[in-house]
Amino acid sequence: MTTAPKTGLMAESVKDAAIAATLVAVLGFFFFALRTDIGTGGLDLTYRWGLWFIAIAIVFAGRLLLNLFVFKTSRPVTSHLNISVPAGLMGPIGKVLGPLLLVIALTLPFIVMVVYPDRDRQFIDLAILIMTYVMLGWGLNIVVGLAGLLDLGYVAFYAVGAYSFALLAQYFSIGFWTALPLAGLLAATWGIILGYPVLRLRGDYLAIVTLAFGEIIRVVLLNWYEFTGGPDGISGIPKPSFFGLDFSRTGGFAEFFNLDYDSIHRFIYLYYIILILALITNFVTLRLRKLPVGRAWEALREDEIACRSLGINTTNTKLTAFSIGAMFAGFAGSFFATRQGFISPESFTFLESAIILSIVVLGGLGSQVGVVIASVVMIGGIELLRNLGFLKDIFGPDFEPTQYRMLIFGLAMVLIMVWKPRGIISSRNPSAVYKERKKIGSDMVAQGEGH
Amino acid sequence: MEPAMKTTSTYNWDSNVVLSVEHLTMRFGGLVAIDDLSFNVGRGDITALIGPNGAGKTTVFNCVTGFYKPTEGRIVMRHGEGFQSEKIEALTRTGRQYNDDGDDRVFLLERMPDFEIAKRAKVARTFQNIRLFGGMTALENLLVAQHNPLMLASLMTVGGIFNLPGYRKARAEAIDFAAYWLEKTGLVERADDPAADLPYGDQRRLEIARAMCTRPHLLCLDEPAAGLNPRESTELNNLLQYIRREHDTSILLIEHDMGVVMEISDHVVVLDYGQKISDGSAENVRNDPRVISAYLGVDEDEVAAVEEEIDMPVRHASDKSEDDKGGQS
Numbered sequence: 191m192t193t194a195p196k197t198g199l200m201a202e203s204v205k206d207a208a209i210a211a212t213l214v215a216v217l218g219f220f221f222f223a224l225r226t227d228i229g230t231g232g233l234d235l236t237y238r239w240g241l242w243f244i245a246i247a248i249v250f251a252g253r254l255l256l257n258l259f260v261f262k263t264s265r266p267v268t269s270h271l272n273i274s275v276p277a278g279l280m281g282p283i284g285k286v287l288g289p290l291l292l293v294i295a296l297t298l299p300f301i302v303m304v305v306y307p308d309r310d311r312q313f314i315d316l317a318i319l320i321m322t323y324v325m326l327g328w329g330l331n332i333v334v335g336l337a338g339l340l341d342l343g344y345v346a347f348y349a350v351g352a353y354s355f356a357l358l359a360q361y362f363s364i365g366f367w368t369a370l371p372l373a374g375l376l377a378a379t380w381g382i383i384l385g386y387p388v389l390r391l392r393g394d395y396l397a398i399v400t401l402a403f404g405e406i407i408r409v410v411l412l413n414w415y416e417f418t419g420g421p422d423g424i425s426g427i428p429k430p431s432f433f434g435l436d437f438s439r440t441g442g443f444a445e446f447f448n449l450d451y452d453s454i455h456r457f458i459y460l461y462y463i464i465l466i467l468a469l470i471t472n473f474v475t476l477r478l479r480k481l482p483v484g485r486a487w488e489a490l491r492e493d494e495i496a497c498r499s500l501g502i503n504t505t506n507t508k509l510t511a512f513s514i515g516a517m518f519a520g521f522a523g524s525f526f527a528t529r530q531g532f533i534s535p536e537s538f539t540f541l542e543s544a545i546i547l548s549i550v551v552l553g554g555l556g557s558q559v560g561v562v563i564a565s566v567v568m569i570g571g572i573e574l575l576r577n578l579g580f581l582k583d584i585f586g587p588d589f590e591p592t593q594y595r596m597l598i599f600g601l602a603m604v605l606i607m608v609w610k611p612r613g614i615i616s617s618r619n620p621s622a623v624y625k626e627r628k629k630i631g632s633d634m635v636a637q638g639e640g641h
Numbered sequence: 642m643e644p645a646m647k648t649t650s651t652y653n654w655d656s657n658v659v660l661s662v663e664h665l666t667m668r669f670g671g672l673v674a675i676d677d678l679s680f681n682v683g684r685g686d687i688t689a690l691i692g693p694n695g696a697g698k699t700t701v702f703n704c705v706t707g708f709y710k711p712t713e714g715r716i717v718m719r720h721g722e723g724f725q726s727e728k729i730e731a732l733t734r735t736g737r738q739y740n741d742d743g744d745d746r747v748f749l750l751e752r753m754p755d756f757e758i759a760k761r762a763k764v765a766r767t768f769q770n771i772r773l774f775g776g777m778t779a780l781e782n783l784l785v786a787q788h789n790p791l792m793l794a795s796l797m798t799v800g801g802i803f804n805l806p807g808y809r810k811a812r813a814e815a816i817d818f819a820a821y822w823l824e825k826t827g828l829v830e831r832a833d834d835p836a837a838d839l840p841y842g843d844q845r846r847l848e849i850a851r852a853m854c855t856r857p858h859l860l861c862l863d864e865p866a867a868g869l870n871p872r873e874s875t876e877l878n879n880l881l882q883y884i885r886r887e888h889d890t891s892i893l894l895i896e897h898d899m900g901v902v903m904e905i906s907d908h909v910v911v912l913d914y915g916q917k918i919s920d921g922s923a924e925n926v927r928n929d930p931r932v933i934s935a936y937l938g939v940d941e942d943e944v945a946a947v948e949e950e951i952d953m954p955v956r957h958a959s960d961k962s963e964d965d966k967g968g969q970s
Contacts, residue, residue: 474802481801482784482791485777489785492774499706499768500786500855501760510798620778624820624832628778634837635776 203257211250218245288559295321295465299458314457318464318529320569322522325468327549327561329518332475334547335556336484337511338491338637339389340397343404344546346384347377347516349538351523353411356424356533366430366528370521377520380407381513389508404543412535423534427527432459460529467525471518472558478514480621487511488556488621492636545569552606554613555637563614567606572599652922654683654908658724659891660705660764660859665714667700667915674700675915678714682859682908684722687885687892689902689923692912693935698895699769701912702861705893706766707755714751718762720858721745760789765857767848769864769895775837779828779847782836783819786854791815822850826880842873846880853884860884862894866901874898878905903927911935 223242226233257263294301302313326348333341354373358364364372384403391399411418418424429437436442437456449455478484486507489497497504527533549568553560575595610616616632660682667675675697682688690698703709705716717729721744729747732740739748739761748762758764774782784791794811795801801808823829826846831839836847845865852860865881866874878901884890896902902909902923909926911919913935919926926932 477802478798481795481798482788483795483798483801485781485785486788488777488781489774489788492776493772495708496768496772496774497785498708498756499759499766499772500788500851501756501758502785502788503756503760618776620781620833622778622780622784622816624778624780624816624823624829626833628833630776630778630835634835 199258199262203254203262206257206262207250207254210253211246214249215242215246218242291559291562299461303454311454311457314454314461316570316573318457318461319573320565321461321464321468322526322529323546323549323565323569324562325464325471325522326519326546327553327565328468328471328475328558329515329522330546330550331553331556331558331561332478332487332518333511333515334550336475336479336491337487337508338555339508339511340400341512341515342397342401342540342543342547343384343407344400344515344519345538345540345542346404346407347381347519348523348526348542349407349411349535350377350380350516351520352527352533352538353418353424353523354520355524355527356427357418359428360424360426365428366524370524373524374517374520377523378513378517381516382509385509385512385516386505389505389512401540401543404540408535408538411538419534421534421536423532423536424527425532427531427533429456429531430459430463430528460525464522464525464529467521471521474514476558483507483510485621548603552603552613554610554615554632556618556635557613557615560613560615567602568599571602575599652683652908653686654681654688656724657684657722658682659684659719660893661717661719662701662705663715663717665701665704665716666712667697667704667709668712673915675704675711675912678912678915678917680910680917680920682891682893684891685885685889686907687881687894687905688908688910689906690893690895690910690912691897691899691902691926692918695914696912697915698912699863700915702766702863702893702895705750705758706764706861707750707753707758711751716750718748718750718758718764718859720747720763759855759857763856763858764861765852765855765859766861767845767852767863767865769867771841771844771848773836773844773848773851776835778833779823779836779839780816780819780832782847782851783822783854784815786851787815787818819854822853825883826850827876842869845869845873846877849880849884853888853890857890860890860892862892862896864895864897866896866898874901877901881905 219242222245223238225236225238227236228234298317299310299314302317303310306313326344330341330344333339333344351373354376355364355366355369358369358372359366384400388396388399388403412420414420431437432443435446437453437459442451443449443455443459475484479488486497486502487510489500489502490504490507490511494504497507526537530537545568549561549564552568553562553564572595575598606614612632616635618630618632618635620627620630658681661679662681663679665675665678666673678697678701690701692698700709704711715733719725725745725747728740729749732747732749737749738752738757739746746761748758750758750762750764753762759766774785777785791808791811792798795808796805820829820832823832826843826849828839828843828847828850831843836844839847845868849860849862849865852862862881866877869877881892881894882905885892894906906923909919909921909923910917911926911929911932918931918935919929921929
């Protein structure tokens with residue numbers, strides 16, 4: 191009795207795999223089996239039957255295995271993939287995780303200096319980069335995660351912030367700390383200017399137009415040569431000072447505090463600047479969530495028409511979300527400018543918007559800790575993949591791991607989204623509690639416009 | 642010139658009017674959804690808007706609450722007592738949306754955007770297909786409804802960020818007010834559950850509670866009893882009676898459940914094909930041959946025959962004399 195369905199499964203799987211293999215044989219014939227080279231007096235035709243057969247065999251075997259263990263079997267292997275932390279454990283972990291991450295973030299430069307004294311500069315620089323994306327992720331989380339407005343042009347405000355500081359420094363010799371609030375203000379203003387016409391749109395249209403606005407800003411920066419330097423960018427952007435002390439070899443920070451001059455001081459200082467900026471972003475976001483304006487953002491994400499029926503001015507509410515998100519991008523942008531010392535439109539392509547958005551989506555819309563985890567995984571992960579030297583030992587000296595890092599990265603993202611379709615941390619924390627705080631499951635929470 | 646100006650009438654909806662719809666017409670392209678409709682809603686009354694499917698009831702609601710802009714006509718909301726005709730005529734000529742007369746304000750709803758109607762004219766509504774904030778708790782839903790006063794108390798967020806005492810107090814009061822309505826709708830136990838998790842009947846009541854949290858002068862309910870079982874229907878009746886009795890809120894409702902309509906309505910307006918076919922007390926409307934013919938889908942003179950066929954009680958001739966009272970000049 192028990193063997194009957196098994197043979198049925200085997201026969202079905204083989205049949206299905208054979209169909210797939212046939213398809214590959216037909217399609218692959220022209221790609222794998224035949225190859226044309228430019229030879230004398232025309233094209234030479236070479237046959238590569240081996241390659242063709244290997245391709246067919248791989249598809250047949252792969253499809254067969256997938257059929258046997260995933261597609262057709264009653265107990266797919268992937269069901270074991272659905273690992274979830276037991277509910278009892280989740281509470282304590284959730285409570286400890288935030289403070290733990292904070293402590294790690296506060297002490298990170300010193301941990302790195304102790305653990306990796308040789309490569310401390312590189313690792314602190316990486317931490318600065320990750321922290322920048324954490325801040326950008328938190329800023330975009332206001333727009334996408336809370337207000338539910340899909341913004342594909344977020345990098346535009348990052349660019350506005352960076353160029354605001356660079357241009358202010360170039361034309362008016364304004365320092366970082368004076369320029370920082372100005373850059374945030376300018377970015378927020380641009381958020382309102384761009385947001386006003388855009389926010390009447392809904393769904394996919396909103397996403398497309400924000401994408402276009404992002405590109406417009408970049409193209410303007412690229413082509414307004416007299417003002418922005420165009421593709422040459424702006425260089426010589428001043429570094430931030432520590433209460434008037436520069437991080438220079440003589441007469442600066444090290445001398446004042448009787449330390450030996452070390453360029454690592456500046457890296458640590460930059461790290462703490464971005465950490466504080468990011469923490470301010472986090473604090474403001476968490477507070478706003480519990481205020482009427484933040485609750486209105488979330489209500490807007492849930493149901494815009496119901497919001498209007500309750501007397502909420504939805505245009506203004508969307509604009510506040512858009513401009514506050516833009517302001518934080520502006521802060522991050524001017525930090526980026528001072529850290530790099532050089533900016534050009536190259537740094538503000540659509541890919542940046544896409545990375546920030548995927549950090550937010552991967553982390554879980556609206557989740558603050560999720561953004562941190564996603565940034566570490568995404569940005570740290572990309573950098574880690576640069577250092578996959580050991581793969582050369584496996585695949586031979588010709589293997590160049592850096593060429594595969596985007597592929598591995600993409601696969602990893604697909605896997606995470608299969609495992610957790612609504613992001614790593616997808617439950618919602620209510621903004622007000624009557625008796626007992628209960629987490630709200632992701633299946634209840636709406637995603638808003640354009641997702 | 643104005644409909645229902647008869648001050649001699651004994652009916653509340655003729656003398657003490659909170660909302661008047663005057664010559665309202667709504668066209669969608671070539672389709673006339675509402676055709677020259679006029680009726681009044683009396684202050685403190687429960688007014689039912691009934692009619693067969695497609696009669697234009699929800700369209701009237703959408704015009705009153707600003708979700709549609711009417712093609713023609715005037716919709717006046719009054720916060721003060723009396724008809725205030727002169728004030729309204731003057732306001733109509735100025736082109737403004739409402740006047741600033743303290744507590745006695747009048748509003749021309751057809752000129753106002755939807756959120757301003759909820760915010761200033763104090764008209765709240767519910768929806769035929771429930772529109773709660775599903776991912777937010779019942780309590781949060783009721784706090785969103787108090788957005789505007791809380792926003793002011795938080796000094797447009799600035800005071801809120803620094804958690805100033807003024808905001809803390811307003812927030813505590815808002816939660817108390819929400820708790821009051823949760824208790825009145827029997828949802829206290831579910832206060833911290835997401836709205837999408839509540840059973841259907843609870844969701845209907847939560848939507849009413851949310852509308853009440855905007856402290857409306859007029860509450861518009863679009864089929865509040867749809868999908869409720871008889872027990873829930875009775876609870877709803879009690880809730881609506883309570884709101885009308887204790888809260889100085891007039892109620893305008895669309896309803897198909899005639900049991901609910903006849904039991905609680907003071908005033909019934911009947912629509913068919915976008916026109917008013919009857920207007921009066923529940924008893925009058927029940928016996929109006931035009932209403933019966935509209936609902937049965939037959940001509941007026943065939944009503945008696947059909948009624949006999951389906952075994953309905955035969956009406957007395959004296960009932961007919963009360964037909965067409967009120968709202969028709």
